[in-house]
Amino acid sequence: MNRIVAALAVCLAVALAAPARAADDGKALFAQKCASCHGPDGKGKTPMGQKLGAKDLTHEDKEPLDEIVKDIENGKPPKMAAYKGKLSAEQIKAVAAYIKGGLK
Numbered sequence: 001m002n003r004i005v006a007a008l009a010v011c012l013a014v015a016l017a018a019p020a021r022a023a024d025d026g027k028a029l030f031a032q033k034c035a036s037c038h039g040p041d042g043k044g045k046t047p048m049g050q051k052l053g054a055k056d057l058t059h060e061d062k063e064p065l066d067e068i069v070k071d072i073e074n075g076k077p078p079k080m081a082a083y084k085g086k087l088s089a090e091q092i093k094a095v096a097a098y099i100k101g102g103l104k
Contacts, residue, residue, distance in 0.1 A: 025091065025094045026091075026095045026096075026097055026098030027098050029087065029094060030098050030099070030103070033083065033087070036048055036049075037049040037080070038054050039054075041103065042056065042057035042058050042060075042103045043058055044056050044057070052079045052080075053079065054079075055076075057099050057103065058102070058103065061101070061102050063100065065096055065097065068096040068099055068100055069092055072087075072092045072095055072096055
């Protein structure tokens with residue numbers, strides 16, 4: 001009986017930690033894949049971002065999540081690379097959620 005309770009407690013702890021990890025993954029992936037153009041603050045004020053006309057992402061919290069996902073998946077040719085096939089669907093959703101959450 002104690003083993004079952006312990007196993008359930010571990011499963012519950014893992015399930016509750018999953019959303020936090022997804023948010024962390026979104027932040028880390030944004031830093032890795034997006035910040036060179038959009039900047040760590042999402043404003044697009046980096047040298048590369050200014051050269052390419054990178055979008056200011058600080059107002060994306062008003063955009064539907066599925067639109068942000070599509071933008072990440074398909075990119076914005078010819079300036080922004082498409083990440084479909086380069087990132088998993090879960091990773092793309094994590095980045096989109098991070099952006100939609102105000103980059104926090």
